[in-house]
Amino acid sequence: AQSVTQLDSHVSVSEGTPVLLRCNYSSSYSPSLFWYVQHPNKGLQLLLKYTSAATLVKGINGFEAEFKKSETSFHLTKPSAHMSDAAEYFCVVSEASGNTGKLIFGQGTTLQVKP
Amino acid sequence: NAGVTQTPKFRVLKTGQSMTLLCAQDMNHEYMYWYRQDPGMGLRLIHYSVGEGTTAKGEVPDGYNVSRLKKQNFLLGLESAAPSQTSVYFCASSYSSRDYISRQYFGPGTRLTVT
Numbered sequence: 001a002q003s004v005t006q007l008d009s010h011v012s013v014s015e016g017t018p019v020l021l022r023c024n025y026s027s028s029y030s031p032s033l034f035w036y037v038q039h040p041n042k043g044l045q046l047l048l049k050y051t052s053a054a055t056l057v058k059g060i061n062g063f064e065a066e067f068k069k070s071e072t073s074f075h076l077t078k079p080s081a082h083m084s085d086a087a088e089y090f091c092v093v094s095e096a097s098g099n100t101g102k103l104i105f106g107q108g109t110t111l112q113v114k115p
Numbered sequence: 116n117a118g119v120t121q122t123p124k125f126r127v128l129k130t131g132q133s134m135t136l137l138c139a140q141d142m143n144h145e146y147m148y149w150y151r152q153d154p155g156m157g158l159r160l161i162h163y164s165v166g167e168g169t170t171a172k173g174e175v176p177d178g179y180n181v182s183r184l185k186k187q188n189f190l191l192g193l194e195s196a197a198p199s200q201t202s203v204y205f206c207a208s209s210y211s212s213r214d215y216i217s218r219q220y221f222g223p224g225t226r227l228t229v230t
Binding site for chain 1: 211
């Protein structure tokens with residue numbers, strides 16, 4: 001069975017400093033992995049998607065994530081945080097079997113950006 | 116394109132009342148999904164549909180029913196609401212072909228409170 005674990009429920013950084021949101025996954029198959037962002041009282045927006053083409057994936061708003069199979073990790077990073085990055089971030093794996101497109105969500109990490 | 120829309124945006128129900136949440140997409144997507152979001156638990160799949168006239172149970176289906184009579188609409192019903200169903204509900208859709216399922220596109224959410 002596939003699963004996703006986000007290692008931090010809350011991360012706080014200062015504006016202009018790097019962001020690291022950690023995610024580990026468990027999958028028997030070669031997974032499709034995603035990061036989604038949710039701003040307060042909004043829906044979910046796709047940040048980036050990994051589907052085995054390249055291990056370093058660039059997303060919107062300066063975010064990127066690196067797929068490391070040996071570590072079963074898919075951490076999200078950004079070199080310099082902006083106040084507008086404050087939101088909740090979800091690491092997500094797509095269920096590989098059954099052709100259903102079902103997603104399995106991590107518990108979420110709340111990113112706080114201090115001025 | 117409106118994308119994925121949800122009706123209503125907010126609703127307060129009394130225990131035992133019933134209601135239907137409507138999800139509509141104008142992207143001609145085959146697959147549609149209903150999730151609920153609770154604090155600290157990410158999004159959990161309630162029911163999903165891989166095509167018009169088909170539905171299937173997700174991770175937390177109890178207390179909910181769904182219907183997909185038209186390709187563009189996916190309805191979520193609560194027959195007898197309970198306080199445990201207080202949550203934010205998200206609908207999503209995705210495109211699929213024989214070998215490929217796209218990312219999911221999410222609606223803005225419906226905030227439901229059951230008193």
